[in-house]
Amino acid sequence: MTQTSDINEIKRLLALFYEGQTTPEDEARLTSFFLNAEAVEPSLEPDRQLFVALHAASTAEPPADLQRRIVAATCGKRRIYFRYLAAAVLAAAIVVGALVLSTHRTTSSSLSESEPDVAVVSVDTLRRGDASRLVAQSLNSDTSQVEVEIMTAMSAHNKAINPTYNSDSARVVSVFRKVDSRLAKCFANAREGFTSTQMAFNRIDNNINKITQ
């Protein structure tokens, strides 16, 4: 087919297009012609601009992160919500443990009485393994590391309140320092977890507000 007959065919399809009579295939052919044409005769220039613009408007590219945002706000919401919730619960338990230990240290004049270890009870009731794994995931850190942190802190705390250590007050002080150090690390992780959780709740609140507006 010659170039002239090509142009004549395009003009025939254009006439049909402006009559609203073209099929989707005809329109695809016109679009392809004008997108690939390096130059067209002056009378076809507005048509070329029109088809190039229609193509641009009908193929607008969404932002790269839109799909991830949608999944997070819909079918991925529960998983994320649960993850942050678990992190928040564990963080709260660690904070309670730290406060109890701190009170214990400042108010107990004697360590001879074996008192219930509230910190240990709090953490134990949390299905520690699952919670540690979730916290580790949310903080992008190693699961076993978080577990070791908690276990070491608990073990040190147990030793500190055990009557058999009372005869060695220097050792008790040393163990307390280790406990403080471990708990400080846990507390730092917990704070990070709280911040993430708060951000997640804010995002959820925003979505709820948008839906209910």
Add this chain to the structure above:
Amino acid sequence: MDSKTFQLTVVPLYRRLYIVARAIASNDDDAADIVQDTMVKLWNVRHDLSRVNSIEAYAVTIVRRCAIDHLRRRHDDCDVEQAVALASEPPCDDAAVVRLAIATLPDSQRRVVEMNVYEERSTDEIARLTGFTPGNVRQLLSRGRRRIREFFAKQ
């Protein structure tokens, strides 16, 4: 519809919905927010979606409503046409020019041209969805396309 089915059948519609939202919204960010809001609404009614004939057509209807509501919230005192005109940025590229040209068409022409361009619907589909006859749809498309061409010829 469970979570996995939603992710496989509804979430991938976001590209098509974005094109429809972007045609009405004043910028890319607003269009993305509108699509996200639409998806959340679809998620909230996911258990009823299996009864819908065409989820895509339903989703397009929702995204159009969301986009118009979004414009109304931004311009409380305006009607939709004024809001569209106010929201339109000064055209800076081909897509923006044609969006502006389409937005300024008379209502019936605009509706039919939008369904043809952004939603890629055939004449028969548009006729079925609007209640116009196929002949009326062709006539409205014809007038709308000629006016948009004039718009470009004046540029």
